[in-house]
C-alpha cells in the first residue's frame with residue numbers, strides 16, 4: 237500500500253443529540269481517486285469540513301499528510317485544494333485574469349502568476365478560452381477553471397464537492413477524464429463527493445458508501461469490475477433503509 241495522505245480515525249460529529257458523522261475510519265493513499273457516495277444528508281459535507289479543519293470533530297481525528305486538521309487548520313489548507321459546488325469568479329474578468337489574481341494572492345510574482353495561470357489553463361483544456369470573460373463561460377468551463385484555480389497552490393489533495401452538477405453529459409465525461417488524467421500524471425489524490433452513482437463509478441478507483449453519518453462500505457471499483465459486481469446493487473443494498481433507491485441513468 238502507498239503513502240496514506242488522508243487518515244480518519246473514529247471521526248464523529250454531533251450537533252446536539254444528532255450524530256451527523258458516526259465513528260468513521262478511513263485511509264486514502266496518495267494518487268487515489270476516492271468517491272464519497274451517499275444521498276443528501278449522509279454526512280459527506282460534514283466529513284469534508286472536518287478534513288479542512290473548518291469544523292471541529294466531537295471525537296476522533298483527521299490527519300492530512302500526517303497533520304492534524306483540527307489542531308493545524310492553516311497548515312492543512314496548504315495541502316488541500318477545495319472546489320466547492322459553485323466557485324465564484326469575477327465575471328467581468330477573463331479566465332486568465334481570474335487565475336492571475338488567485339496566483340498573486342498566493343504569493344507569486346506578476347511574471348510567475350501569468351506563467352502559472354497559462355500553464356494551468358492549458359492543463360485543464362481552456363487554452364482557447366483564456367481571453368474570454370468568465371461571465372460567458374459554460375458551467376463545464378467554469379468547473380475546469382475552478383480546478384485550475386485550486387491547482388495554483390500545488391495541493392497534494394483536491395476535494396471536489398458535487399463537481400459535475402449542472403454540466404451537460406459531454407462536459408461531465410470530459411471533466412472526469414481530466415480528473416483521472418491529473419491524478420495519473422501528477423499523482424494527485426482526489427476526493428470526489430457526489431450522490432451520482434454513475435459518475436462516481438466512472439471517476440473513482442475506490443468508493444466509500446455513506447448513509448446516516450456512517451461509512452457503510454469501502455469498495456474497490458476495479459476489483460468489482462473484474463468480478464462483474466455492480467455498484468448499483470451494493471449501493472441499493474446499503475442505502476435502501478433510508479428509502480432512497482438509485483436508478484442508473
Ligand SMILES: Nc1ncnc2c1ncn2[C@@H]1O[C@H](COP(=O)(O)OP(=O)(O)OP(=O)(O)O)[C@@H](O)[C@H]1O
Pocket residue numbers: 251254255256274275276277278279280281282283431
Ligand atoms: N450546522 C449544522 N447543525 C445541525 N445539523 C447539521 C449541521 N450541518 C449539517 N447538519 C446535518 O447533518 C447531516 C449531514 O449533513 P451533510 O451536509 O454532511 O450531508 P451531505 O451528505 O453532505 O448531504 P448533501 O449532499 O445534501 O450536502 C444532515 O442531516 C444535516 O441536516
